[in-house]
Amino acid sequence: MTIEAFDAWVDEESHAEFMDGRVFLMSPVSGTHADLQAWLTSILSIMVRQGNLGIVRGPEFQMRFPAKRFEPDLLFVSTAHANKIHETFLDGPADMVIEIVSPESAGRDWHDKFAAYALGGVNEYWIIDPAAQRCECYQLSAGGYQPTPLSDGKLESKIIPRFYLRDDWLWSVTLPDPLAILEEFGIFRRAV
8 A cells, every 4th residue: 555545545433554555453452551541641641731841642643754654652742843733643753652562563663663763753762561561761862762771760751851650650550640640740739
C-alpha cells in the first residue's frame, strides 16, 4: 500500500499504523496497558496544563512522518511546536513519545519505532514494557538515542520539567494515586 492510499483509507475507526509500505492494525489493549495509559495521561495532562508547556495526546492521535504514520500511546508537543498540531494528526515529530509495549507490538516498539522515532526527530522516547517490568527513556543526541541513566531510582524527563517515573510505581499491583504523584512533583497540593 502507498502512503497516499493509507491516508485515504484510514479514519477515526481504523486504529492502524503505516511503516515501510505495510499497514499494522492495532490490537485491543490489555487492562494493564489501558490502566498505565490512563494513569500517565492524567498525570502528564495536568502537569503540562499547569505549566502551560504544550499539549498531551493519547492513543489514536496520528503522528505523521514522510511515508510513516504512527499512533503512539502518548505524545507531548511543546508550545513552541504547537503549529504542527492539526485536528486529527501531528505533522512531524512529537517532542516526547511514550509507548506501552503489548505482546503484538514488542518488535515494533523496541526496534522499528525506536529507529523511526530517532530518525524522525522525536527528542525523547519512553518505552514501558509491563510484561518484562522494564521502563526505559532515551534522549536524542548526535542522530541517535542515548539511554537516560537511572538517578535515585527514577528515570527523569529532560523534555517535561519535574516529570519522572519510578519502577515501583509502574509495577505495583495498584498504580499510585495520580494526585499523590503530582503532589510529589510539586504540581499539586492537597487542602489541609
